[in-house]
Amino acid sequence: MxxxxxxxxxxxxxxxxxxxxxxxxxxxxxxxxxxxxxxxxxxxxxxxxxxxxxxxxxxxxxxxxxxxxxxxxxxxxxxxxxxxxxxxxxxxxxxxxxxxxxxxxxxxxxxxxxxxxxxxxxxxxxxxxxxxxxxxxxxxxxxxxxxxxxxxxxxxxxxxxxxxxxxxxxxxxxxxxxxxxxxxxxxxxxxxxxxxxxxxxxxxxxxxxxxKGIVEESVTGVHRLYQLSKAGKLCVPAMNVNDSVTKQKFDNLYCCRESILDGLKRTTDMMFGGKQVVVCGYGEVGKGCCAALKAMGSIVYVTEIDPICALQACMDGFRLVKLNEVIRQVDIVITCTGNKNVVTRELLDRMKNSCIVCNMGHSNTEIDVASLRTPELTWERVRSQVDHVIWPDGKRIVLLAEGRLLNLSCSTVPTFVLSITATTQALALIELYNAPEGRYKQDVYLLPKKMDEYVASLHLPTFDAHLTELTDEQAKYLGLNKNGPFKPNYYRCLGLPIK
Structure with missing residues (x-):
C-alpha cells in the first residue's frame, strides 16, 4: 500500500x-x-x-x-x-x-x-x-x-x-x-x-x-433571516449585526478598502496603475474597493441598481455603467453585491484575454463558476487560489478563489477592524441571551445604538483620542442624554470613501 x-x-x-x-x-x-x-x-x-x-x-x-x-x-x-x-x-x-x-x-x-x-x-x-x-x-x-x-x-x-x-x-x-x-x-x-x-x-x-437567539453578521445571512421572518418561519429572535453602524462603516468599508489590494497583490502580483476595473455594487464594500483602486491609479467603473448608491458613485467621481458596456475592455472585474449571477457565462465569454475575475460580495453565488466547468474549457491551477480558465481559442481569464470571497480566501484581514466586529458580535450575543422574556419576539432586530457607541468607545484609546462631552445645557438643547445614545436606532451612517 x-x-x-x-x-x-x-x-x-x-x-x-x-x-x-x-x-x-x-x-x-x-x-x-x-x-x-x-x-x-x-x-x-x-x-x-x-x-x-x-x-x-x-x-x-x-x-x-x-x-x-x-x-x-x-x-x-x-x-x-x-x-x-x-x-x-x-x-x-x-x-x-x-x-x-x-x-x-x-x-x-x-x-x-x-x-x-x-x-x-x-x-x-x-x-x-x-x-x-x-x-x-x-x-x-x-x-x-x-x-x-x-x-x-x-x-x-x-x-x-x-x-x-x-x-x-x-x-x-x-x-x-x-x-x-x-x-x-x-x-x-x-x-x-x-x-x-x-x-x-x-x-x-x-x-x-x-x-434563545441568532446573531448574524453578513448581508446574505440577514437577507435569509428576513425571508424566514416574512414567511412566519423564524422561531427565535435574531440580531442583525450586519446593519449595525460599527459593522457597516468599519468592517465593510475600511476593511475591504485594504484587503482588496492585499488579495489581488498576493494572488496576481499585478500593478494597479492605469488598469481598468469595474466594481459591481457601490454599497459599503464597493465603496471601500473603489476608493482603494482609485488611490492606486486605476480607472474605476461602477455598476449599481440603487439610484441613491449610483448617485453617490457619480458624486465620488466614478463612471456609472452597465457591465455589458465595459466587459470587453476592463482588466479586472470585482463583484460586491451579495446577489447571484452578477457575472454570467455570456459575460465571461466576452471578457478579454487575461481578465482577472474575483468576488468581494458573498460566498460563490455572484460569479457563475458552475457554467465554466464544461468540457470545452480547460482549468489550469497556477498557484493556490488562482486558476486560469482557458477557452478553445486560447483566451484565458484569471479566476481567484473559485469565485469565493477574495479577502477571506486570499488575504489577511486587518485585526483592528475585526476587533470592532467581534466586539459587536459578543455584545449582541450577550444582549439576546440576557434579555428578559418578552423584550425580543420572533423577529429580526438591529443592535441598540448604545451598544454601537460603546463598541466604538472601546477602540478610541488606540488613537489617543479624546471625546468632547456635552454640557448639561447642550444636552438639554439637543434632547439627548449626556452619555448617549447620540443617534436614534434607525440611524445608519452612509460610508463615504475618503478622497
Missing part, C-alpha cells in the same frame, strides 16, 4: 480522536505535515506485504498529530501576542471581558459559531469562553480557515470543525459534526452567511426549542 493510502485510511480511523482534540485533518494535510513519522511508515510499508493493521496506523499517527497540534499552537501564541495590541475591544484595560463580567456572566450559554477562522476569531472564542460560554466552531468559507488557528483552539479545548481548502461535502460535513453531538444542546447561534442556521432548520429543527 502506498503511503498516501495508508495516511488516508489512518485519517478515516482517526476522525473520532481528532474530533475530541477539536480539529480535523484529511489525507492531503496529513501527507504534507507528517514528516516526523514518514520514515517509520515507509519502513512498515516496505517490510510487510500486507496492509498495516488499521488500528496500528491510527495509533502511529495519533501521537504525532497530538504533538503537532501542540507545537503549532505554541507558535501561534507568539503571533497572537504581536496582534493583541490591535485588538482594543478584547485586550485593552477597558476590555469587553472585564466590562461584561462586572455586570453579568453567561455561564450557561452554549454557542454554535460559524465564521471565518482567523487569528482574531480565536481571541473571540477565548473571550466568549472567559465569559462562561461553551463554544463549538465551524467555518463559513471553505478557504478562510487558518489551520494553525484551528489547531491552537483545539489545543485549548475548543471543538473546531474546519480546515483550509474544504470541499463542498467537507463544508456541510463540518457543520453537521459541529451541530450534531450527543448530550450537547446549543442555546445561541453566531452565524456568518446563514449556512449554520439553515442547516439546523433543515436537519435539527427541534434544537430551536432551546435556542
Amino acid at each position: 502506498r503511503l498516501l493510502e495508508v495516511l488516508g485510511e489512518g485519517h478515516r480511523l482517526l476522525k473520532p480522536a481528532l474530533w475530541r482534540m477539536g480539529t480535523v485533518m484529511r489525507a492531503p494535510q496529513l501527507f504534507t505535515c507528517l514528516s516526523g513519522c514518514r520514515s517509520s511508515l515507509l519502513t512498515r510499508s516496505k517490510n510487510s506485504t500486507n496492509v498495516p493493521p488499521k488500528l496500528d496506523v491510527a495509533l502511529c499517527l495519533a501521537p504525532f498529530l497530538s504533538h503537532l497540534l501542540t507545537a503549532i499552537a505554541q507558535l501561534l501564541h507568539i503571533q497572537i501576542a504581536l496582534m493583541m495590541r490591535h485588538l482594543p475591544g478584547t485586550s485593552s484595560k477597558r476590555t469587553l471581558r472585564e466590562a461584561v463580567t462586572s455586570v453579568s456572566r453567561t455561564s450557561n450559554r452554549r454557542s454554535l459559531d460559524e465564521e471565518k477562522l482567523k487569528l482574531l476569531n480565536k481571541v473571540l472564542m477565548e473571550t466568549l469562553g472567559a465569559l462562561g460560554a461553551q463554544c463549538r466552531w465551524a467555518a463559513c468559507n471553505i478557504y478562510s480557515t487558518l489551520n494553525e488557528v484551528a489547531a491552537a483552539l483545539a489545543e485549548n479545548g475548543f471543538p473546531v470543525f474546519a480546515w483550509k481548502g474544504e470541499s463542498e461535502d467537507d463544508f456541510w460535513w463540518c457543520i453537521d459534526r459541529c451541530v450534531n453531538v450527543e448530550g450537547w444542546q446549543p442555546n445561541m447561534i453566531l452565524d456568518d452567511g446563514g449556512d449554520l442556521t439553515h442547516w439546523i432548520y433543515k436537519k435539527y429543527p427541534n434544537m430551536f426549542k432551546k435556542i
